Amino acid sequence: MKPQRYGPFNYTPINRRPKIVWPDGNHVALWIIPNIETFPLNEPVPGGTGVVPDVINWAPRDYGARVGVFRIMETLEKHGMRGTVALNSEVCADYPEIIEDAMALNWEFMGHNQSNSRYLHLMEETPGREVVAATLDQIEGATGARPKGWLSSGLQQNWTTLDALIDGGVEYVADFINDDQPYVMDVDGRQICSIPYSGEINDLPQFMRHGRTAAEFTDMIQRQFDTLYRESVETGSGRVMAICLHPFIIGVPHRISALDDALKYIFGHDGVWKATGTEIIEHYLTGETF
Numbered sequence: 453m454k455p456q457r458y459g460p461f462n463y464t465p466i467n468r469r470p471k472i473v474w475p476d477g478n479h480v481a482l483w484i485i486p487n488i489e490t491f492p493l494n495e496p497v498p499g500g501t502g503v504v505p506d507v508i509n510w511a512p513r514d515y516g517a518r519v520g521v522f523r524i525m526e527t528l529e530k531h532g533m534r535g536t537v538a539l540n541s542e543v544c545a546d547y548p549e550i551i552e553d554a555m556a557l558n559w560e561f562m563g564h565n566q567s568n569s570r571y572l573h574l575m576e577e578t579p580g581r582e583v584v585a586a587t588l589d590q591i592e593g594a595t596g597a598r599p600k601g602w603l604s605s606g607l608q609q610n611w612t613t614l615d616a617l618i619d620g621g622v623e624y625v626a627d628f629i630n631d632d633q634p635y636v637m638d639v640d641g642r643q644i645c646s647i648p649y650s651g652e653i654n655d656l657p658q659f660m661r662h663g664r665t666a667a668e669f670t671d672m673i674q675r676q677f678d679t680l681y682r683e684s685v686e687t688g689s690g691r692v693m694a695i696c697l698h699p700f701i702i703g704v705p706h707r708i709s710a711l712d713d714a715l716k717y718i719f720g721h722d723g724v725w726k727a728t729g730t731e732i733i734e735h736y737l738t739g740e741t742f
Contacts, residue, residue, distance in 0.1 A: 453615060453639050474735065479681055479685055479724070481690060482724055482726060483692070484535055484694075493510050495570075516699030519703065520700055520708075527711050531716075536559065537554055537562065538564035538626075540565055541563065551595065555595060560600075560601070563588050571606045574608075584602075600733075601622065601730060601733075602624070623645060624647045626647050634648065647733055648692040653695055654696035655696065666707045666710035677714075677717070
């Protein structure tokens, strides 16, 4: 993508586009994205002290891999929900048992850089492209399936990230948190889809930056769902809801019930499609609109 004023897509207001119909007449497509990440101890932790080793910031993140992620797995399995993992590819080497257990649950994996200590927007074109390719290759080698989705670490890209993703066979990207429905991007004549992700219904900013309580986060999730559900029913056009999670945050003992409580509430409603990222995008591209 060349540097440009607006994204590689049209500005299309939600009240001036074809209506989306989800499978079985569902109103809201829910996907849940555990960000399963690795932070090398010999590299600075983003947002940390800036020196290494940064034990006070590294250790809680390692807790997420040692303990927290398995609480997420247990909670999602309890509710019959598959995760769509935003996966740092170096997790495949650092924490292979997580990959084993996620595969046993039939979770989907999408690319999420090699580690969460290196961001694409700080890289020039060639190393940025190499990171994308290496990430996809390592995940494919470990799981047997090439990722169809992508979430950049820190939701940061450089100008050629979308080109590299398309070159790598990626079909959808979650970095553009600017809509409640998917849409198609035109990257110099080639196509990739945007899928709704969230900087709001996301445990990291809510707990670490805004100091929310577990009850407040549950309430936020429920309110988000209520609005999207109501809008879908009233307009006849489906919405996408993302719940974005980090094992070292939601996976601690005093917070995991916030996820459980929210899912109990959501799945107490009819018309909720328990989906993965690929299922949402493939239906959007081939499914019914009017």
